[in-house]
Amino acid sequence: MPLSTPAERESVHTRHVTCNGYKRKDGLWDIEGELIDIKSFDLQVAERNDGIIPAGEPLHKMSLRLTIDYDLNILDVEASMDYTPFRYCPEIADSFRKLIGHRIAPGFTRLTRELLGGTQGCTHLLEMLGVLATTAYQTTHHEREKREDFGAKGGNPPPMLNTCHTFDVRGPVVARYWPDFYQGDDKVEK
Incomplete structure (x- = not known):
């Protein structure tokens, strides 16, 4: 059932989060996410475009790729921050490599907050990790179901x-x- 008809309103902010799961030829999986934030008005930000981010240009455009194995162990991580409001933001991207060697399993959200919360990471990329974990389960589920004969x-x-x-x-x-x-x-x- 769709949402009810809203009150009269004006769009101010749009966030797009897209996640994709890929099975690689080497038997591993790449789980990728992209987050894009767009404002419907010109935004003043001193460190971008002569102090203005024009309406429709991304305030944030960030991507994460987790490379995982069949058991959801994280083997590699790559983070990219193509659009950010401050030039310092991309400096934290490599900190997401702290996830290498960990596993997507119960407690993953708590682990990511311990490793990458607050000043140790980026709020937006950290938020995206939860959606990527779910995408990892969805991506590998069919093969896991066949191999492990769940429910038989x-x-x-x-x-x-x-x-x-x-x-x-x-x-x-x-x-x-x-x-x-x-x-x-x-x-x-x-």
């Missing part, structure tokens, strides 16, 4: 169980698609 009788439980309302082990979706892992009160034919 006597097999491993699907990793998405209890990760959201729909995948509640007491709910109708789990009862229907993964009855061996259903824990609700209703009887389910297995």
Whole structure:
């Protein structure tokens, strides 16, 4: 169901976040994200374009690439900051390489905030890491499902169980698609 009709309004700020997942020929995956912030008005910023960022020109245009393996271990990280409001912003891009050797797993958000929060990173790239982690799961899920036979009788439980309302082990979706892992009160034919 779409959102309700809004009150009369004027666009001021637009943020585009695009994430893509790629399987590489060498068996690894590249997970890429791009964040672009655009204002609908000229913005005064002393360090850009003679002090003005014209309406429609990016205030921020930043990208991150995580190279991961099948187990979601981060093998490489590249950050790019093509448009920033201050010339000092890009100096922090290489700090995102601190993620190399870590794994996208429960606790990843906490880890990224510890490593890259506050003055140790960039707020915008840090925010994008959460979306990239989800993109990594989505990108590798089909292959992981085939290899690990998630949900098969006597097999491993699907990793998405209890990760959201729909995948509640007491709910109708789990009862229907993964009855061996259903824990609700209703009887389910297995």
